[in-house]
Amino acid sequence: MKKRPQRRKRRTVPVPIASMGDIAFLLIIFFMVCSEVSRDNSNIQVTLPFSEYVEKIEIPVAARVAIDESGEIYFDGVRVDGAKDVEWGVRALLTNTVSDDQRHVQFKCDAALPKETFEPVLKAIAEAGGIIEAVGENPNP
Amino acid sequence: MRKRYTREKKHRSGEIPTGSFSDIAFLLIIYFLVATTLVKVKTITADLPAGEKTSQPQSDKTPIVNLRGNEIFLNDRNVSIDELNDRLAALELGTQEPSKRVIMLESARGTPYENYFQALASISKHDGVVAIVEEDE
Numbered sequence: 001m002k003k004r005p006q007r008r009k010r011r012t013v014p015v016p017i018a019s020m021g022d023i024a025f026l027l028i029i030f031f032m033v034c035s036e037v038s039r040d041n042s043n044i045q046v047t048l049p050f051s052e053y054v055e056k057i058e059i060p061v062a063a064r065v066a067i068d069e070s071g072e073i074y075f076d077g078v079r080v081d082g083a084k085d086v087e088w089g090v091r092a093l094l095t096n097t098v099s100d101d102q103r104h105v106q107f108k109c110d111a112a113l114p115k116e117t118f119e120p121v122l123k124a125i126a127e128a129g130g131i132i133e134a135v136g137e138n139p140n141p
Numbered sequence: 142m143r144k145r146y147t148r149e150k151k152h153r154s155g156e157i158p159t160g161s162f163s164d165i166a167f168l169l170i171i172y173f174l175v176a177t178t179l180v181k182v183k184t185i186t187a188d189l190p191a192g193e194k195t196s197q198p199q200s201d202k203t204p205i206v207n208l209r210g211n212e213i214f215l216n217d218r219n220v221s222i223d224e225l226n227d228r229l230a231a232l233e234l235g236t237q238e239p240s241k242r243v244i245m246l247e248s249a250r251g252t253p254y255e256n257y258f259q260a261l262a263s264i265s266k267h268d269g270v271v272a273i274v275e276e277d278e
Contacts, residue, residue, distance in 0.1 A: 024166030
Protein backbone atom coordinates (compact mmCIF):
# COMPACT_ATOMS: atom_id res chain seq x y z
CA MET A 1 0.00 0.00 0.00
CA LYS A 2 1.26 3.41 -0.94
CA LYS A 3 2.06 5.61 1.97
CA ARG A 4 0.38 8.94 2.06
CA PRO A 5 2.89 11.76 2.09
CA GLN A 6 3.17 13.26 5.52
CA ARG A 7 2.39 16.87 5.89
CA ARG A 8 5.45 18.87 6.69
CA LYS A 9 5.37 20.64 9.97
CA ARG A 10 5.60 24.35 9.56
CA ARG A 11 8.32 25.64 11.78
CA THR A 12 8.50 29.21 12.83
CA VAL A 13 12.03 30.51 12.82
CA PRO A 14 12.32 33.30 15.34
CA VAL A 15 14.89 35.95 14.54
CA PRO A 16 16.94 36.65 17.65
CA ILE A 17 16.34 40.30 18.35
CA ALA A 18 17.13 40.31 22.02
CA SER A 19 20.69 41.53 21.45
CA MET A 20 19.77 44.21 18.89
CA GLY A 21 19.76 46.91 21.55
CA ASP A 22 23.18 45.90 22.75
CA ILE A 23 24.55 45.92 19.20
CA ALA A 24 23.07 49.34 18.54
CA PHE A 25 24.48 50.85 21.72
CA LEU A 26 27.86 49.26 21.01
CA LEU A 27 27.80 50.94 17.59
CA ILE A 28 26.98 54.30 19.17
CA ILE A 29 29.81 53.93 21.70
CA PHE A 30 32.19 52.89 18.90
CA PHE A 31 31.38 55.97 16.80
CA MET A 32 31.58 58.25 19.83
CA VAL A 33 35.00 56.93 20.78
CA CYS A 34 36.42 56.89 17.25
CA SER A 35 35.06 60.19 15.99
CA GLU A 36 37.18 63.30 16.17
CA VAL A 37 35.58 66.57 17.07
CA SER A 38 36.23 69.12 14.38
CA ARG A 39 38.51 71.88 15.56
CA ASP A 40 37.75 73.92 12.51
CA ASN A 41 36.40 77.15 13.90
CA SER A 42 33.71 77.83 11.36
CA ASN A 43 32.56 81.10 12.90
CA ILE A 44 35.74 82.83 11.71
CA GLN A 45 34.73 85.31 9.02
CA VAL A 46 36.86 84.52 5.98
CA THR A 47 36.29 85.14 2.27
CA LEU A 48 38.29 82.43 0.56
CA PRO A 49 40.42 83.10 -2.53
CA PHE A 50 39.72 81.34 -5.82
CA SER A 51 41.89 79.05 -7.87
CA GLU A 52 41.13 76.33 -10.38
CA TYR A 53 43.90 74.19 -8.88
CA VAL A 54 42.36 73.58 -5.44
CA GLU A 55 41.72 69.95 -4.59
CA LYS A 56 39.92 68.19 -1.77
CA ILE A 57 42.37 67.39 0.97
CA GLU A 58 42.62 63.71 1.90
CA ILE A 59 45.43 63.91 4.46
CA PRO A 60 44.70 64.77 8.10
CA VAL A 61 46.18 68.09 9.12
CA ALA A 62 48.32 68.58 12.22
CA ALA A 63 47.09 72.11 12.90
CA ARG A 64 44.75 74.77 11.59
CA VAL A 65 45.80 78.36 11.20
CA ALA A 66 43.33 81.03 10.15
CA ILE A 67 43.41 84.79 9.63
CA ASP A 68 40.01 86.46 9.59
CA GLU A 69 38.93 89.54 7.68
CA SER A 70 40.04 91.85 10.50
CA GLY A 71 43.53 90.32 10.50
CA GLU A 72 43.17 88.36 13.75
CA ILE A 73 45.25 85.17 13.77
CA TYR A 74 43.80 81.91 15.08
CA PHE A 75 45.72 78.76 15.88
CA ASP A 76 43.49 75.70 16.17
CA GLY A 77 40.54 78.00 16.79
CA VAL A 78 42.25 79.99 19.54
CA ARG A 79 43.23 83.59 18.93
CA VAL A 80 46.96 84.26 19.15
CA ASP A 81 48.94 87.47 19.22
CA GLY A 82 51.21 87.02 16.24
CA ALA A 83 53.11 84.86 13.78
CA LYS A 84 55.66 83.87 16.41
CA ASP A 85 52.94 82.14 18.46
CA VAL A 86 51.93 80.21 15.35
CA GLU A 87 55.53 79.13 14.78
CA TRP A 88 55.91 77.88 18.35
CA GLY A 89 52.55 76.13 18.24
CA VAL A 90 53.27 74.35 14.96
CA ARG A 91 56.80 73.48 16.09
CA ALA A 92 55.43 71.94 19.28
CA LEU A 93 52.86 69.88 17.40
CA LEU A 94 55.36 68.62 14.85
CA THR A 95 58.00 67.60 17.39
CA ASN A 96 57.13 63.90 17.37
CA THR A 97 56.25 63.53 13.72
CA VAL A 98 58.07 60.91 11.70
CA SER A 99 56.78 61.36 8.17
CA ASP A 100 55.91 64.23 5.84
CA ASP A 101 52.25 63.21 5.89
CA GLN A 102 52.05 64.34 9.50
CA ARG A 103 53.38 67.83 8.78
CA HIS A 104 50.45 69.31 6.88
CA VAL A 105 49.09 72.55 8.33
CA GLN A 106 45.84 74.02 7.08
CA PHE A 107 46.04 77.73 6.33
CA LYS A 108 42.89 79.77 5.84
CA CYS A 109 43.13 83.47 5.10
CA ASP A 110 40.80 86.20 3.95
CA ALA A 111 41.31 86.99 0.26
CA ALA A 112 41.46 90.76 0.76
CA LEU A 113 44.17 90.84 3.41
CA PRO A 114 47.47 92.48 2.45
CA LYS A 115 50.85 90.78 2.30
CA GLU A 116 52.03 92.37 5.56
CA THR A 117 49.38 90.40 7.45
CA PHE A 118 49.57 86.91 5.97
CA GLU A 119 53.19 86.52 4.78
CA PRO A 120 54.75 86.43 8.28
CA VAL A 121 52.29 83.65 9.21
CA LEU A 122 53.12 81.66 6.07
CA LYS A 123 56.81 82.04 6.85
CA ALA A 124 56.21 81.01 10.47
CA ILE A 125 54.51 77.77 9.39
CA ALA A 126 57.31 77.03 6.94
CA GLU A 127 59.98 77.81 9.55
CA ALA A 128 58.31 75.42 11.99
CA GLY A 129 58.50 72.66 9.40
CA GLY A 130 54.88 72.60 8.32
CA ILE A 131 53.67 71.87 4.81
CA ILE A 132 51.11 74.52 3.97
CA GLU A 133 47.64 73.47 2.84
CA ALA A 134 46.20 76.80 1.73
CA VAL A 135 42.40 76.69 1.65
CA GLY A 136 40.62 78.12 -1.35
CA GLU A 137 37.59 77.70 -3.55
CA ASN A 138 37.21 76.52 -7.09
CA PRO A 139 35.60 79.14 -9.36
CA ASN A 140 33.97 76.29 -11.34
CA PRO A 141 32.73 73.83 -8.69
CA MET B 142 -20.48 46.39 60.13
CA ARG B 143 -17.56 47.64 58.27
CA LYS B 144 -16.62 45.66 55.29
CA ARG B 145 -13.19 44.24 55.49
CA TYR B 146 -10.93 45.16 52.74
CA THR B 147 -10.18 41.83 51.28
CA ARG B 148 -9.11 42.64 47.78
CA GLU B 149 -5.44 42.22 47.32
CA LYS B 150 -3.42 44.92 45.78
CA LYS B 151 -2.43 44.19 42.22
CA HIS B 152 1.11 43.05 42.11
CA ARG B 153 3.04 45.52 40.04
CA SER B 154 6.49 44.65 38.83
CA GLY B 155 9.05 47.47 38.88
CA GLU B 156 10.76 46.40 35.68
CA ILE B 157 11.89 49.05 33.26
CA PRO B 158 10.47 48.42 29.81
CA THR B 159 13.50 47.74 27.65
CA GLY B 160 11.69 46.54 24.57
CA SER B 161 12.05 49.81 22.71
CA PHE B 162 15.70 50.40 23.60
CA SER B 163 16.97 48.98 20.33
CA ASP B 164 14.59 51.24 18.37
CA ILE B 165 15.81 54.28 20.29
CA ALA B 166 19.43 53.29 19.75
CA PHE B 167 19.00 52.76 16.03
CA LEU B 168 17.14 56.04 15.72
CA LEU B 169 20.08 57.74 17.41
CA ILE B 170 22.52 56.09 15.00
CA ILE B 171 20.44 57.15 11.99
CA TYR B 172 20.17 60.68 13.36
CA PHE B 173 23.94 60.99 13.77
CA LEU B 174 24.59 59.46 10.35
CA VAL B 175 22.22 61.92 8.67
CA ALA B 176 23.23 64.97 10.68
CA THR B 177 26.98 64.44 10.39
CA THR B 178 28.79 66.43 7.76
CA LEU B 179 32.26 65.39 6.78
CA VAL B 180 34.34 68.54 6.54
CA LYS B 181 36.54 68.33 3.48
CA VAL B 182 38.07 71.58 2.43
CA LYS B 183 39.73 72.28 -0.91
CA THR B 184 43.36 73.30 -0.67
CA ILE B 185 46.59 73.71 -2.55
CA THR B 186 49.74 72.19 -1.11
CA ALA B 187 52.50 74.76 -1.09
CA ASP B 188 56.06 73.55 -0.74
CA LEU B 189 57.68 76.35 1.20
CA PRO B 190 60.79 74.85 2.70
CA ALA B 191 62.35 76.52 5.71
CA GLY B 192 65.85 77.65 4.96
CA GLU B 193 68.55 80.03 5.95
CA LYS B 194 68.17 83.58 4.84
CA THR B 195 70.65 84.60 2.19
CA SER B 196 71.25 87.94 0.60
CA GLN B 197 72.79 86.35 -2.49
CA PRO B 198 70.55 85.59 -5.42
CA GLN B 199 69.85 81.90 -6.00
CA SER B 200 70.95 81.88 -9.60
CA ASP B 201 70.51 84.07 -12.63
CA LYS B 202 68.33 81.39 -14.19
CA THR B 203 65.99 81.02 -11.22
CA PRO B 204 62.56 82.21 -12.36
CA ILE B 205 61.12 85.00 -10.29
CA VAL B 206 57.43 85.76 -9.98
CA ASN B 207 56.76 89.28 -8.89
CA LEU B 208 53.37 90.45 -7.65
CA ARG B 209 52.74 94.17 -7.80
CA GLY B 210 49.20 95.05 -6.86
CA ASN B 211 47.00 93.23 -9.35
CA GLU B 212 49.81 92.66 -11.87
CA ILE B 213 51.97 89.56 -12.18
CA PHE B 214 55.49 89.67 -13.57
CA LEU B 215 57.51 86.62 -14.52
CA ASN B 216 61.16 87.49 -14.94
CA ASP B 217 60.17 91.16 -15.24
CA ARG B 218 57.63 90.48 -17.98
CA ASN B 219 54.03 91.35 -17.31
CA VAL B 220 51.92 88.19 -17.67
CA SER B 221 48.37 87.15 -16.98
CA ILE B 222 47.64 84.23 -14.64
CA ASP B 223 46.98 81.98 -17.66
CA GLU B 224 50.30 82.98 -19.24
CA LEU B 225 52.05 82.29 -15.95
CA ASN B 226 50.50 78.82 -15.90
CA ASP B 227 51.63 78.15 -19.48
CA ARG B 228 55.18 79.34 -18.84
CA LEU B 229 55.51 77.34 -15.64
CA ALA B 230 54.15 74.26 -17.42
CA ALA B 231 56.76 74.76 -20.16
CA LEU B 232 59.54 74.69 -17.54
CA GLU B 233 58.61 71.05 -16.72
CA LEU B 234 59.67 71.48 -13.11
CA GLY B 235 58.48 68.00 -12.16
CA THR B 236 61.27 66.42 -14.17
CA GLN B 237 63.99 68.63 -12.68
CA GLU B 238 66.09 67.93 -9.61
CA PRO B 239 64.82 69.67 -6.41
CA SER B 240 67.36 72.50 -6.46
CA LYS B 241 66.24 73.49 -9.96
CA ARG B 242 62.57 73.53 -9.06
CA VAL B 243 62.85 76.71 -7.02
CA ILE B 244 60.63 79.60 -8.06
CA MET B 245 61.19 82.88 -6.26
CA LEU B 246 58.08 84.70 -5.19
CA GLU B 247 58.32 88.39 -4.50
CA SER B 248 55.41 90.62 -3.67
CA ALA B 249 55.01 94.33 -3.22
CA ARG B 250 53.51 95.85 -0.10
CA GLY B 251 49.74 95.65 -0.02
CA THR B 252 49.49 92.69 -2.40
CA PRO B 253 46.17 91.00 -1.60
CA TYR B 254 46.11 87.35 -0.56
CA GLU B 255 43.85 86.55 -3.54
CA ASN B 256 46.69 87.27 -6.02
CA TYR B 257 49.31 85.66 -3.82
CA PHE B 258 47.17 82.52 -3.52
CA GLN B 259 46.73 82.24 -7.28
CA ALA B 260 50.47 82.57 -7.89
CA LEU B 261 51.19 80.07 -5.12
CA ALA B 262 48.62 77.65 -6.56
CA SER B 263 50.10 77.97 -10.01
CA ILE B 264 53.66 77.34 -8.83
CA SER B 265 52.60 74.42 -6.64
CA LYS B 266 50.55 72.84 -9.42
CA HIS B 267 53.60 72.80 -11.66
CA ASP B 268 55.77 71.16 -8.95
CA GLY B 269 57.65 74.32 -8.11
CA VAL B 270 59.30 74.95 -4.76
CA VAL B 271 58.47 78.44 -3.50
CA ALA B 272 61.20 80.66 -2.12
CA ILE B 273 59.82 83.86 -0.63
CA VAL B 274 61.83 86.95 -1.37
CA GLU B 275 61.94 89.40 1.52
CA GLU B 276 62.25 93.11 1.18
CA ASP B 277 65.35 94.80 2.54
CA GLU B 278 64.58 96.77 5.66
